[in-house]
Amino acid sequence: MNEAPSYRVRVTKDHLVFSAAHFITFNGTICERLHGHNWRVAVEVAGPLDENRYVFDFIALRDATQQIVNELDHRMLLPTRHAQIQVSAGDAEVEARFEQRRWVFPREDCILLPVVNTTAEEIASWIGQRLIDRWGAEATQGLNEIQVEVEENFGQWALCRIPLAGTPADAG
Numbered sequence: 001m002n003e004a005p006s007y008r009v010r011v012t013k014d015h016l017v018f019s020a021a022h023f024i025t026f027n028g029t030i031c032e033r034l035h036g037h038n039w040r041v042a043v044e045v046a047g048p049l050d051e052n053r054y055v056f057d058f059i060a061l062r063d064a065t066q067q068i069v070n071e072l073d074h075r076m077l078l079p080t081r082h083a084q085i086q087v088s089a090g091d092a093e094v095e096a097r098f099e100q101r102r103w104v105f106p107r108e109d110c111i112l113l114p115v116v117n118t119t120a121e122e123i124a125s126w127i128g129q130r131l132i133d134r135w136g137a138e139a140t141q142g143l144n145e146i147q148v149e150v151e152e153n154f155g156q157w158a159l160c161r162i163p164l165a166g167t168p169a170d171a172g
Helices: 058-072 120-140
Strands: 007-011 017-022 035-047 075-079 085-089 093-098 101-106 110-113 145-153 156-163
Touching (some): 007 058, 017 058, 035 120, 058 075, 058 120, 085 110, 120 145, 120 156
Parallel strands (some): 017 075, 075 110
Antiparallel strands (some): 017 035, 035 145, 085 093, 093 101
16 A cells, blocks of 8 residues: 655745743753853654645745744743743843742743743744744645654754644545
């Protein structure tokens, strides 16, 4: 039995990078020091070929990813859904607290992410969801999956695959 071919398109460019600071918590009570990374992003979309004989336009994928990467560049990434990190944003400042620690940042320097922890995994998921929301149902119709990879240090990637309604693999 011959299986139908599957198709994916992927973008990863030297300019799909952002420099940003964060800190994460782990093991319940450990909170890292504030630090930064030069994060790198790759995005892959899977689905059948359309009438133009491609899965998704490389340029549209690259440009949408670049816009999101630009939003994150030179920012402080803060989680808004963390149980122990309280983040409060005013017009001029953002305050983050964890136990006895307190940080205050200029509002324009912060990105408040609706995630539990600002791990590479959660950032990858957030980027993927932002792309899906940006494109809307019409643009993602027929696609099977989006995969976002975020590298926080050379050789250390987190990957998030988000299934889409798409077309069943055996259709077409």
